[in-house]
Amino acid sequence: MKIHGxxxxxxxxxxxxxxxxxxxxxxxxxxxxxxxxxxxxxxxARNPAGLIPVLELDDGTCIGETVAIARYLEELHPDPPFMxxxxxxxxxxxxxxxxxxxxxxxxxxxxxxxxxAFAKPLEPVQMPEWGELNKRYAMDSLRMLDAQLANxxxxxxxxxxxxxxxxxxxxxGGRPSNPFELxxxxxxLARWYDQVSRRPSLVATQPD
Amino acid sequence: MKIHGxxxxxxxxxxxxxxxxxxxxxxxxxxxxxxxxxxxxxxxARNPAGLIPVLELDDGTCIGETVAIARYLEELHPDPPFMxxxxxxxxxxxxxxxxxxxxxxxxxxxxxxxxxAFAKPLEPVQMPEWGELNKRYAMDSLRMLDAQLANxxxxxxxxxxxxxxxxxxxxxGGRPSNPFELxxxxxxLARWYDQVSRRPSLVATQPD
Numbered sequence: 240m241k242i243h244g245x246x247x248x249x250x251x252x253x254x255x256x257x258x259x260x261x262x263x264x265x266x267x268x269x270x271x272x273x274x275x276x277x278x279x280x281x282x283x284a285r286n287p288a289g290l291i292p293v294l295e296l297d298d299g300t301c302i303g304e305t306v307a308i309a310r311y312l313e314e315l316h317p318d319p320p321f322m323x324x325x326x327x328x329x330x331x332x333x334x335x336x337x338x339x340x341x342x343x344x345x346x347x348x349x350x351x352x353x354x355x356a357f358a359k360p361l362e363p364v365q366m367p368e369w370g371e372l373n374k375r376y377a378m379d380s381l382r383m384l385d386a387q388l389a390n391x392x393x394x395x396x397x398x399x400x401x402x403x404x405x406x407x408x409x410x411x412g413g414r415p416s417n418p419f420e421l422x423x424x425x426x427x428l429a430r431w432y433d434q435v436s437r438r439p440s441l442v443a444t445q446p447d
Numbered sequence: 448m449k450i451h452g453x454x455x456x457x458x459x460x461x462x463x464x465x466x467x468x469x470x471x472x473x474x475x476x477x478x479x480x481x482x483x484x485x486x487x488x489x490x491x492a493r494n495p496a497g498l499i500p501v502l503e504l505d506d507g508t509c510i511g512e513t514v515a516i517a518r519y520l521e522e523l524h525p526d527p528p529f530m531x532x533x534x535x536x537x538x539x540x541x542x543x544x545x546x547x548x549x550x551x552x553x554x555x556x557x558x559x560x561x562x563x564a565f566a567k568p569l570e571p572v573q574m575p576e577w578g579e580l581n582k583r584y585a586m587d588s589l590r591m592l593d594a595q596l597a598n599x600x601x602x603x604x605x606x607x608x609x610x611x612x613x614x615x616x617x618x619x620g621g622r623p624s625n626p627f628e629l630x631x632x633x634x635x636l637a638r639w640y641d642q643v644s645r646r647p648s649l650v651a652t653q654p655d
Binding site for chain 2: 244287288300302303304306307308310314315326327329330331332334337338342345364366368369372380386387414
């Protein structure tokens with residue numbers, strides 16, 4: 240098996256953190272987005288959506304989408320369980336993972352891609368106003384998550400989960416040395432971030 | 448059990464179609480978004496993210512997020528299987544479901560919410576230019592899905608799945624009588640849409 244993507248960047252990093260937490264070793268093969276490698280026929284044959292990461296099995300079968308890949312690996316390596324131990328727990332973890340994806344990830348991604356000069360090759364048209372508006376929406380979601388973290392050690396409850404990986408990598412935005420500033424009133428979120436960002440899985444996948 | 452949401456609208460409808468396909472009966476309880484019912488303390492206690500649908504169990508436990516709810520119900524009602532029969536099939540279905548969500552659903556939702564007068568109460572700031580740009584991106588994704596459907600009866604392969612439900616409800620945009628116009632060159636997508644839109648589950652959940 241191999242993963243097409245960057246071990247220390249974006250959604251590929253979410254997968255790298257998951258692998259560290261589970262103790263699974265799979266090599267990463269870089270895909271040069273800035274030079275458009277994700278739009279070449281070779282890459283599109285692996286994932287027609289043109290997105291990384293992609294898991295390639297030994298027989299050449301490819302699976303795209305970070306969460307689909309992680310769930311596949313979870314079925315091959317069920318212990319220790321990372322996506323819930325019973326139907327209700329699995330539903331709760333998936334719920335919070337999606338709340339983070341649709342309330343923080345999408346918005347901060349829009350902010351970075353619509354307002355950063357470096358992202359210009361990835362966005363046919365940049366609309367900085369949309370980026371700024373989405374940063375505000377992300378902050379609203381972070382305040383909601385602060386309330387959730389007032390009553391729970393981690394985003395989805397008592398255990399570190401996939402929802403925490405998604406949120407932590409959003410906040411670090413590919414740049415753990417310069418994370419997004421959290422809303423000043425969010426003390427529970429700050430406590431959570433301080434704790435999660437020190438986990439060996441996050442430290443081991445920090446960009447150099 | 449009950450579902451807070453509209454049986455014939457938006458993501459709640461995705462769930463209603465799933466219930467029809469599986470033969471599960473759960474009543475829907477309307478939530479008046481236009482009057483801000485999703486922002487009341489009562490509703491936010493059920494789902495802090497302020498989104499419908501929400502599944503409420505008999506003991507009051509609530510689960511938000513359409514896909515999390517469907518996966519929970521799938522665990523209670525595994526036959527006939529609707530989200531894959533083995534790890535690879537489950538991964539493939541989840542991959543395509545997400546490709547549709549992040550490549551078509553998000554974009555067409557942005558188009559409707561950023562450009563329609565009726566959506567004004569739901570969007571603090573409307574940016575029609577962003578909506579129009581996203582309609583173009585959705586059309587790019589539909590062309591990619593047309594190629595997928597040239598080689599597969601359904602979006603994720605040989606069987607009707609959750610990915611088809613997501614795509615069909617996107618295209619119908621809550622208005623089956625007036626669906627989004629598909630790109631003219633997409634004959635395979637048109638064949639698929641003609642077939643899927645006639646399924647009893649979609650017909651039974653059509654807005655009046």
